[in-house]
Amino acid sequence: MHNVLTRKLGRLARLGPEDEALLASTIKDAKAVRANQVIANQGAAAFEIHLILSGMAYRHKHLEDGTRQIVSFLMPGDFCDLDGLILSETEYTISTLTACTVVSLTRRTLLSLAERPAIAHALWLMELADASILRESLVNIGRRRSDMRLAHFFCEMLTRLRSVGCVVDDRFDFPITQTELGDALGLSTVHTNRILQQLRDGDFIAVDRKSVTILDVAGLKAFCGFNPDYLHLGRPPATAGRHRGH
Amino acid sequence: MHNVLTRKLGRLARLGPEDEALLASTIKDAKAVRANQVIANQGAAAFEIHLILSGMAYRHKHLEDGTRQIVSFLMPGDFCDLDGLILSETEYTISTLTACTVVSLTRRTLLSLAERPAIAHALWLMELADASILRESLVNIGRRRSDMRLAHFFCEMLTRLRSVGCVVDDRFDFPITQTELGDALGLSTVHTNRILQQLRDGDFIAVDRKSVTILDVAGLKAFCGFNPDYLHLGRPPATAGRHRGH
């Protein structure tokens, strides 16, 4: 009867039965949010912290000239705005990519969770992993050509989504537009389109409106030099059953 | 008799006299490090956490193809590798830009600091500010033209260095090469050189081997749309004496 968060935290720290019970009693009252909705707005006061239970969302920042940059993707088990715990104002917008189940927690609730050392430790780790992903994104955008950039991005999505059980046969739901992809990777829509075609022509990936399939996982990783260490996913779930062997 | 860290943390949380005493007794045995030295190496085990007391350093990640990306700049009062507190392996290299004074702390020492709520709160905030700067860097590299990118970078350096008292008359020590600048901003050395010339020709900045002078602070900020909120510098130091009005 574990929820995503319990499983995720459990991979990062040794939770006792009391920790799990506390988490189970806290993480409830999930709210359904449709795709392409705003969860929290850049510049707005941060009263609540949002946790994704299912679905995907992203953080994005808007510039004066009307463009924007997507700065992170959020998966099941991720907190959208943990910094609202301490900072007063959210400095990015959070939008859903797919339909999501979201839990809203007050600061007080989260602080009470953080009083348990194992949970605090795991939350710390999540925050650090978040920063680590940001640094790798910086490397990706700053120093990789657009084809490797796309490739690296898909490798990351594959790996992170797999870690929360959202990948089947190297395929995952990913209803992203090419404009959004470009906004995430610092590319124009047109260029994103062309590079995407290259990756398809190279039989690395297959894409449709709603999902992405990685046709050649090893090849794609080799192509962009993907090394998943920076994701800090912790030890693999002990309960795993999928994708054994071959 | 406050050190940089005490002052910085004091701006982020309300430290009691005991907090300050603890910090003062902990932050000692500073080590001098020359410019262009490695403090901690990508991939090495993280035994100690490093704190910059004076000087500047930077974090950078290396790619397989020999290029690198500088992902953060570290100023007095910044921790270089707070994540070593929890993660076992540093995933970036830390190098000094100038001669630095550095304090090395064991995990145990840092954990004992974090037992005091005000200090823990301030450390939290520092970590969040760090992530916030990373997100803004992503915006900068992903979505700003190279001239605005450079401009924004200099605005950030000016603001951060000023907050730790390292700016006099809009001028600060900054012995960075154009190659390093390019590595930080996702640009080639040659292009960095040319854009730098534009900024000089526009009378925005003056640069020499060792320092940067911002000739037109308001103009530079307006040019790139700089908004310092993301730096989360907290309330200005109560003890300030420099740069009052006139």
Add this chain to the structure above:
DNA sequence: CGTATCATTGACTATCGTCAATCTCTGTGG
């Protein structure tokens, strides 16, 4: 002085962005 490092330049190329048109798909209303 000689050497090393960095800055600067020119010429050329590659990558990437912009604009505008067209195509495809999906869902809707009739």
Add this chain to the structure above:
DNA sequence: CCACAGAGATTGACGATAGTCAATGATACG
């Protein structure tokens, strides 16, 4: 069942931005 609208994908043509290569200056330091 079909026409139509709208969103997103795709194309081509073109231009701008940025990278590469290689040579030349400038500066600092021993």
